[in-house]
Amino acid sequence: MYNKFAKAISIAILLFIIPNNSLAFDTNGLFKNLIKYSYPEVKVIQKDEVDKSTNKDNETTSNSDKTTSNQFVNVYVGKENIPTAKSEDSEGITLESSVYSSNMRVTNNKPQILIYHSHSCETYSDSPEGNYHSEDKDHSVMSVGCLLTNQLSNLGWGVVHSTTYHDSPTYNNSYSRSSETIKSVMNQYSDVNITIDLHRDGLNIADEATKNNIHKKYTTTVNGEKVAKFFFVVGARNDDVTKVQNLANGLTKYAKEKYPDLIMPVVVKPYGRFNQSICDNALLVEVGSNGTTTAEAQASAKYLAEILDGYFKEQNIKYN
Template identity: 85%
Template sequence: MYNKFAKVISIAILLFTIPSTTLGLDKNGLFKNLIKYSYPEVKVIEKDEQNTDKSDQSNKEDTTTNNNKATNNQFVNVYVGEDNIPVAKTTNSNGITLDSSVYNSKLRVTNNKPQILIYHSHSCETYSDSPKGNYHSEDKDHSVMSVGCLLTNQLSNLGWGVVHSTTFHDSPTYNNSYARSAETIKSVMNQYNDVNITIDLHRDGLNIANQATKNNIHNKYTTTINGEKVAKFFFVVGARNDDVEKVQKLADGLTEYAKKKYPDLIMPVVLKPYGRFNQSISDNAILVEVGSNGTTTAEAQASAKYIAQVIDGYFKEQNIKNN
């Protein structure tokens, strides 16, 4: 079946390179008829049917009989139109995608002696352009994972060895997310003995009741640096942590350093009285919130280079240097 469809596409591409005035035919119509003739098991949907097909999908699933479902499952939907020309997937991760082969067993390691682990206790936290599941879904490209991927790149460019974990700790269940991420931390630190900085990267979550609220949240959590709109960030401390004083000192130190470099980008440290957040496992445990569910993925990703500079500069001042 694949070879047959490939031949159809090849013929279609050839025909599309011939001016429509030469053939006296509409290209979309020609492509549609070609598919129908050569590949009858494909269901061709006209451009003006596309929205109807999508909007009625849930209703159809409720009312369609089992026989009709079996019939519909025989088809592959093909939309014909200029706006449906396939495009290559782009990435803002310097050529690294979250599903690429460099993530071996859900881990990416940038050198043989990494010192930093980046992970996500709430891996499903997404930004404003991915609202599914109340901004919680496995949409990696619009989640905190994509920001972690970029932060990994930026820190690596500054000479740090980094491990980035793309394990989902809050899916399929949100409960015990921190217990599962603790296992990831311990596993990585057992394998890579030089890791002494752990970064749990989140995004803040607020109740978005309407568009006005969303706009207010967006304005609160963004700023402009060098003409670019970027998401603000801040550090969180768990007060029930056994090493709370050490964790608080680290968060305060990073915040003060960030204020000197990018005063409009950093927000105050947040102390959570009920939290531990695995901040006793490593010597330098960081929980950072990058933007919120009111900021876009691109704005959060744009912060990665500045967060990397803050982490790099602060730890070098503390005489904790990269390899």
């Protein structure tokens, strides 16, 4: 990381000193390019680039799938929405309750699974106002993580769920901050050998028709219940990319056999690492999108837990 910043600063200095009268110096463009160069998993978008009449989470494009295969997330420079609503999940545990001490919940004294959120502020379509990025916990990926923690615990796993904000007040370096959370938890709980970075996908929502199409693409019906689809993401710049991809492919195949319409294909991000070299079994999972509702994403938690439980037991990775 230090070398990346050093190179970026060197480039900036060269741009200042090159004697070229025809060079139109754009500090705003330079700022964005430096961030992209030093932290390619993030794309910066200025506030005035966003259509103020709609909520958007990714750049406008005629082929959103192609765009999101190259960039993981867009960053908005501007005011964030911070609602304060609170609600209970189906187990009666709130994200603000006493079981979450110092932004962390531990379900037993020898946990094997860590659930965390590099982008804790990712919210769903029913989050009030905002651009699908706020500290509205009840409509965020954190609420899905809370339910997934409950479900895995009910299946016998010890789980650590971190509710630390890694992308607030700024998105920049969110993966660097979440890596510190992973290392801290693993140092404290040596039995942790599965890490799950839980996100939701973000797509451009230009109008109501687009939103409806995205909702249709990212939802299905399981046992008569409308649920959000999910998929696993692999960072291609990972030192252990083969191992990470094998794990994502294995889980996807296992899920496909159980719930064919619930799982979407693995997505490989060419510019990503996503902290997937820190733990032996590192997952990044996208549950639903900004076009799906919180309830639909939360409804997926029990199926995701069932898939994780069955697959890891099949691979002889069992709880104590």
